[in-house]
Amino acid sequence: MDLFEAVAQRHSYRAGFRDNPVPREDLVKIVQAGIQAPSGCNAQTTTFVIVDDPAGIAALADIVGKQVVAEAKAVIVCVVHHRPVYQDKSFAVEDCSAAVENMLLAITALGYATVWLDGVLRAESRAAKIAELLGVPDDLEVRIVLPIGVPAEKWQQANKAPFEHRAWFGRYGESGK
DSSP states (O other), X not given: OOHHHHHHHOOBOOSOBOSOOOOXXXXXXXXXXXXXSOOGGGOOOEEEEEEOSHHHHHHHHHHHOOHHHHTOSEEEEEEEOOOOOBTTXXXXXXXXXXXXXXHHHHHHHTTOBBOOBOGGGGSXXXXXXXXXXXXXXXXXXXXXXXXXXXXXXXXXXXXXXXXXXXXXXXXXXXXXX
């Protein structure tokens, strides 16, 4: 699948997964796509924990409380280090976002599905509980969880507003003709 096809097919998948495992070779490809993402000052503030054993996935699902995690065949947990890298500023959230987008496209290109779970981790100390479960050091933050598997259902990308409603040449809101 080429890049533009992966972009067009990528979607947030919240349904069940088939019983097919996600081979470690594919998980390495997916995380390598995240590692290759840009990061502010090349500080590389995002790291990853890959959970592919059923007991580990079940423990994560108990914390997250989402069926999509319970049914996943693998879960990638994105961890950020909020250290300052330029003029006392951290780019950890931006770095993590770029890494996750690369992984979302890789997941799609390989025929898997996932959903970017972030907000649910910010409630009820879920991110801290996951960090404790996975042995993440205290100065780092669990930021994103990506449950992965072969989708059991066919989903499509949500409708997006057309180009002319979201992008302009030259000046905001003007056609630039």
